[in-house]
Amino acid sequence: MHAAVIPEAGAPPVYQDHPDPTERHDELAVEVLAAGLHHLTRAKANGSHYSGKGMYPLVPGVDGVVRDKEGNVRYVVLDDTALGTFADRTLIDPRRSVILPDGVDPVRIAAAMNPAMSSWVALRRRVEFRAGQRVLVLGATGNAGRMAVQIAKLFGAAHVIAAGRDAARLRALTALGADETITFDEISRAADVDVVIDYVWGEPAAGALIPMLTARADRAVPLTWIQIGSIAGQSAPIPSAALRSARLQIVGSGIGSVPARDILAELPELASAVTAGAIDVRVRAVPLPQVAQAWTDETEDRIVLVPQPPRAAGDAASGS
Numbered sequence: 001m002h003a004a005v006i007p008e009a010g011a012p013p014v015y016q017d018h019p020d021p022t023e024r025h026d027e028l029a030v031e032v033l034a035a036g037l038h039h040l041t042r043a044k045a046n047g048s049h050y051s052g053k054g055m056y057p058l059v060p061g062v063d064g065v066v067r068d069k070e071g072n073v074r075y076v077v078l079d080d081t082a083l084g085t086f087a088d089r090t091l092i093d094p095r096r097s098v099i100l101p102d103g104v105d106p107v108r109i110a111a112a113m114n115p116a117m118s119s120w121v122a123l124r125r126r127v128e129f130r131a132g133q134r135v136l137v138l139g140a141t142g143n144a145g146r147m148a149v150q151i152a153k154l155f156g157a158a159h160v161i162a163a164g165r166d167a168a169r170l171r172a173l174t175a176l177g178a179d180e181t182i183t184f185d186e187i188s189r190a191a192d193v194d195v196v197i198d199y200v201w202g203e204p205a206a207g208a209l210i211p212m213l214t215a216r217a218d219r220a221v222p223l224t225w226i227q228i229g230s231i232a233g234q235s236a237p238i239p240s241a242a243l244r245s246a247r248l249q250i251v252g253s254g255i256g257s258v259p260a261r262d263i264l265a266e267l268p269e270l271a272s273a274v275t276a277g278a279i280d281v282r283v284r285a286v287p288l289p290q291v292a293q294a295w296t297d298e299t300e301d302r303i304v305l306v307p308q309p310p311r312a313a314g315d316a317a318s319g320s
């Protein structure tokens with residue numbers, strides 16, 4: 001079979017021949033239909049993600065849509081492995097997968113599940129979110145942020161504020177359900193939210209705290225800040241006054257802070273929401289042989305790698 005292979009940390013992937021997977025224990029060998037190139041995929045591949053052990057050579061790909069031998073199409077989240085989903089075939093633990101309904105678009109599911117899961121799982125499994133609460137999404141123009149706006153509305157948020165650094169890009173969020181869009185320097189307008197879904201962290205998140213908290217109508221009302229992404233910086237200099245002067249609680253949501261069984265339990269309903277079109281998905285499908293180019297592409301769409309079926313004998317000769 002063919003796979004994308006990263007020989008060592010920091011190296012780009014190379015599309016090459018790779019040994020076929022051999023089933024062991026409870027694993028299933030499956031055909032890969034589509035696999036998303038997420039931030040997590042790159043971070044695990046370059047060894048910078050806390051959940052990765054850094055095994056090389058590595059076939060990247062942390063999740064994807066696959067077909068098993070019975071013909072079931074599944075969305076799967078892989079555990080840490082040297083054989084990911086950027087391959088014609090891979091190995092899965094079926095307990096970490098959900099069988100998808102007939103007729104799903106594998107590319108759309110592969111693009112959506114990782115970014116959508118971040119806010120879906122956080123609001124369902126990490127904090128006590130209630131319909132009627134007010135939500136701020138920091139970093140709302142990204143794939144995960146756009147979905148967080150939609151998912152907060154889907155879960156009954158009374159008011160959703162989409163925040164980011166680019167006013168022009170933020171405007172598109174209104175069509176997805178945002179009640180307000182604001183740039184970071186207008187952050188005090190979000191003072192009275194109940195929940196913050198933060199994909200940004202770093203200086204922008206730390207800098208938002210005091211302006212938000214000082215403008216808050218009642219600082220004794222709980223404010224839950226969910227740290228999900230750190231696109232602007234791995235560390236944030238949180239002022240101590242922020243933690244003392246208001247009822248602020250900062251929690252993280254990701255692999256480890258939510259048990260794997262809780263994340264997996266949310267997959268069927270999330271997959272149904274994506275399939276039903278309840279969540280808008282931006283996606284660009286790329287043939288797996290073009291993985292090296294895709295790896296460094298800067299695009300707003302989520303790139304999804306699609307393995308190429310082997311050509312039937314005679315295809316090349318016939319030109320078909």
Ligand SMILES: NC(=O)c1ccc[n+]([C@@H]2O[C@H](COP(=O)([O-])OP(=O)(O)OC[C@H]3O[C@@H](n4cnc5c(N)ncnc54)[C@H](OP(=O)(O)O)[C@@H]3O)[C@@H](O)[C@H]2O)c1
Nearest residue numbers: 039118139141142143144145166228229230231232253254
């Ligand atoms: N914990 C989890 O479960 C989980 C799951 C999925 C994703 N994540 C994390 O969430 C983050 C966002 O993921 P994504 O898929 O939405 O990424 P994405 O589609 O690439 O979007 C990136 C977003 O970050 C913003 N951004 C980039 N650099 C910034 C900076 N220096 N200051 C402020 N904003 C900045 C971008 O704003 P512009 O539009 O202005 O460029 C855009 O909104 C990543 O760190 C990812 O690893 C976590």
